[in-house]
Amino acid sequence: MTKLTELTLCEARDGLVNKQFSAQELTQAHIEKIEETRALNAYITETPDIALKMAQASDEKLAKKEELRPLEGLPIGIKDLFCTKDIRTTAASKILDDYKPQYESTVTQNLWDAGAVLLGKLNLDEFAMGSSNLTSAYGPVISPWKIEGNDRQFVPGGSSGGSVAAVAAGSALATTGTDTGGSIRQPAAFAGIVGLKPTYGRCSRYGIVAFASSLDQAGPLTKDVRDAALMLKIMASHDPKDATSATIPVPDFEKLLSGNISKLKIGIPKEYRVEGLNPEIDALWAQGIEWLKSAGAEIQEISLPHTKYALPTYYILAPAEASSNLARYDGVRFGLRVPGQTLDELYELTRAEGFGKEVKRRIMIGTYVLSAGYYDAYYLKAQKIRRLIQQDFEEAFKKVDVILTPTTPTAAFAIGEEPKDPVTMYMNDVLTVPANLAGIPGLSVPASFTKEGLPLGLQILGPAFEEGRILNVGYVLEQAAQFKEKALKLRTST
Numbered sequence: 306m307t308k309l310t311e312l313t314l315c316e317a318r319d320g321l322v323n324k325q326f327s328a329q330e331l332t333q334a335h336i337e338k339i340e341e342t343r344a345l346n347a348y349i350t351e352t353p354d355i356a357l358k359m360a361q362a363s364d365e366k367l368a369k370k371e372e373l374r375p376l377e378g379l380p381i382g383i384k385d386l387f388c389t390k391d392i393r394t395t396a397a398s399k400i401l402d403d404y405k406p407q408y409e410s411t412v413t414q415n416l417w418d419a420g421a422v423l424l425g426k427l428n429l430d431e432f433a434m435g436s437s438n439l440t441s442a443y444g445p446v447i448s449p450w451k452i453e454g455n456d457r458q459f460v461p462g463g464s465s466g467g468s469v470a471a472v473a474a475g476s477a478l479a480t481t482g483t484d485t486g487g488s489i490r491q492p493a494a495f496a497g498i499v500g501l502k503p504t505y506g507r508c509s510r511y512g513i514v515a516f517a518s519s520l521d522q523a524g525p526l527t528k529d530v531r532d533a534a535l536m537l538k539i540m541a542s543h544d545p546k547d548a549t550s551a552t553i554p555v556p557d558f559e560k561l562l563s564g565n566i567s568k569l570k571i572g573i574p575k576e577y578r579v580e581g582l583n584p585e586i587d588a589l590w591a592q593g594i595e596w597l598k599s600a601g602a603e604i605q606e607i608s609l610p611h612t613k614y615a616l617p618t619y620y621i622l623a624p625a626e627a628s629s630n631l632a633r634y635d636g637v638r639f640g641l642r643v644p645g646q647t648l649d650e651l652y653e654l655t656r657a658e659g660f661g662k663e664v665k666r667r668i669m670i671g672t673y674v675l676s677a678g679y680y681d682a683y684y685l686k687a688q689k690i691r692r693l694i695q696q697d698f699e700e701a702f703k704k705v706d707v708i709l710t711p712t713t714p715t716a717a718f719a720i721g722e723e724p725k726d727p728v729t730m731y732m733n734d735v736l737t738v739p740a741n742l743a744g745i746p747g748l749s750v751p752a753s754f755t756k757e758g759l760p761l762g763l764q765i766l767g768p769a770f771e772e773g774r775i776l777n778v779g780y781v782l783e784q785a786a787q788f789k790e791k792a793l794k795l796r797t798s799t
Contacts, residue, residue: 309334310475314379314532315559317478321367321378328367328378332360332422335380338476339424345447347470349385350393351425356380359422366420374420375539382477384468385426386433387413387523388512392423396514397431397441400634400641400659410512411544412481412523419539424477428467431661432631433488433516436733437723438466440663448496448717449474452757457719459759462492462733468526469496479527479536483513485520486619487737490749493526494712494762497751497792499779500526501533502737504769505744506551508537509544517626518549520619520741529789530750530780534558537772553770561773562780567601569778572705576612579714579735586711586761589753593709593763596785597778605705609697614690615739616732621674621687622742627664628671634659666727695743702768707778710736712749712762736764746772750779752786760792 309331312320320326336353363378388394388406395401409417417423430440437460438446446466448459450473461470465482469492472480482489484502493500501524508523515521525536538558544550573594578587598604636642636655643658645651660668674683701708714735724730740747746769749762763782767775 310338312478313528314478314535317379318376322373324367328360328363328422329357331378332356332380332424335424335476335478338474342449342474342476345449345470345474346444347428347446347467347474347476348382348425349395349397349428349443349467352392352423355392356422356424363420363422374418375535376416377420378422379420379478380422380424381416382424382427382468382471382480383413384429384465384481384483386429386483386514387481388514389413389423389426392426394426394514395443396433397429397443398659398661398664399442400655402442402641404640406512408512411509411542411546412513412540415539415542416481427471427480430464430466431664432514432627433464433483433485434627434663434667435463436487436491436730438463438492439720439723440661442661445720446470447720450497450717450759452759459717459719460495460723462495462717464488465492465500465526469493469498469500472496472498472526472528479525479532481523481540482526483521483523484741485516485623486741487734489524489526490712490737490747490762490764491733493749494751495717495760497760497788498526498528499530499533499751500524500749501537501772501776502740502747503537503541503772504551504746506549507541507746507770507772509542509547509550511544511546515630517623518630519626520623522741530776530783531559531562533748534562534776551770556773558773558776562777564777564780564784566597566778566781569602569707570705571597571602571604572607572701572708573604574607574609574612574701574708574710576609577710577736581732582711582714583716585755586714589761589763590709590711593752593782596782597709600781600785607701607705607708609701609739611690611693611697612739615694615742616735618687618690618694619734619738619742620670621683622691624667624671625675625684626671628668628675631664631668691742694739698739698743698745706767707775708766710764710766712736712764716755716759716761740766745769746775748775748779750782750786751788752782753788754791
């Protein structure tokens with residue numbers, strides 16, 4: 306039988322129902338895998354005792370043949386940006402090192418209500434600010450992917466680096482992530498797994514430590530597209546505690562995976578052939594077009610003319626919102642406190658010691674663009690360009706059903722070889738940021754490898770609240786690419 310840690314979420318669900326193993330056995334296997342892969346630094350806080358207790362409760366339900374919940378007994382990991390009641394929640398920052406929330410985020414509550422088991426809290430870039438998972442106060446996360454005959458360690462991408470490393474390494478069946486400018490899709494592509502950013506408002510933001518409130522969205526990271534569909538069905542809900550939460554029904558996304566995309570119109574945006582796009586990724590994009598064409602889809606070139614402004618627009622708006630959101634960490638109400646002679650000095654010393662370099666950089670950028678004399682020149686103008694980017698997508702979706710692009714311009718880079726210039730590092734998000742600015746859903750599906758053997762992903766974008774559509778297209782790509790089979794062969798040969 307396949308190792309328990311190699312099962313997909315849906316395979317494990319079916320195995321539990323068919324009594325092939327117990328929830329406690331499944332959970333114990335993942336706890337042991339966490340211990341075995343601890344060098345990856347994927348988890349900040351491990352919760353084995355809580356996990357086994359939750360698994361025991363699921364086994365009791367399974368034994369009594371009660372009406373089973375959708376995720377009954379399935380062990381998952383949670384990005385350490387989601388508040389978990391009475392369980393340490395750090396946002397990977399020293400300023401929240403010992404913070405234990407007194408409430409549960411809506412997304413995680415949905416997961417527990419569905420029977421999921423908590424393995425622990427996962428590492429990330431500090432306050433979700435980063436594309437590499439090198440900015441965490443608890444050290445970098447290391448990708449489980451290696452190159453044959455090479456001892457270099459690679460980044461898993463960010464900010465959801467711990468989440469993708471856990472899924473790729475088999476130390477969680479699935480995980481949660483958040484995506485502000487690509488922080489689910491970019492690391493998913495780097496780590497060879499599936500990452501889904503839902504439409505803004507599909508999943509509640511209540512109880513998620515805020516980075517940029519108009520851009521943040523929770524989503525699943527999984528081993529395949531079917532698992533992503535199952536996770537999203539549970540994570541998504543209308544929430545009165547979140548004013549931006551959508552009041553529309555949540556479909557059964559798994560049932561929408563028909564594999565039929567006949568006559569679907571696929572848009573190929575010419576502006577996404579950005580400078581610095583890896584030739585291997587460009588070739589994969591062409592291959593992806595052929596796969597979809599072979600499945601009966603119609604290919605159509607489209608234009609998203611304001612794409613070139615997306616990255617600078619994002620890096621004005623996101624830091625502006627971050628500077629406002631992070632003002633609450635002042636050493637008074639919760640988190641780290643460094644005493645000072647005056648209240649101002651307490652603020653200064655606490656924030657100086659508690660925040661890392663990247664967080665400080667973005668707070669300063671955000672404060673600058675919101676300051677008197679610069680608000681109109683930068684922030685207001687960025688808001689206007691954001692609207693133009695949204696209009697580009699609205700016009701495009703009048704002509705096509707979904708859009709196909711690469712997820713990232715390059716494959717993962719080695720730790721120590723990352724761009725030293727922050728602006729160059731920000732370019733990792735150039736293909737993912739537009740979806741956040743427009744609030745539309747995006748899915749990254751692993752589809753191929755570089756000649757060295759590192760994963761590459763393709764991205765499917767769709768109209769607002771059409772996650773079912775992009776999941777179905779992703780399902781077709783997944784079947785055509787046969788990525789898991791190729792990955793297994795690649796790893797066996799090395």
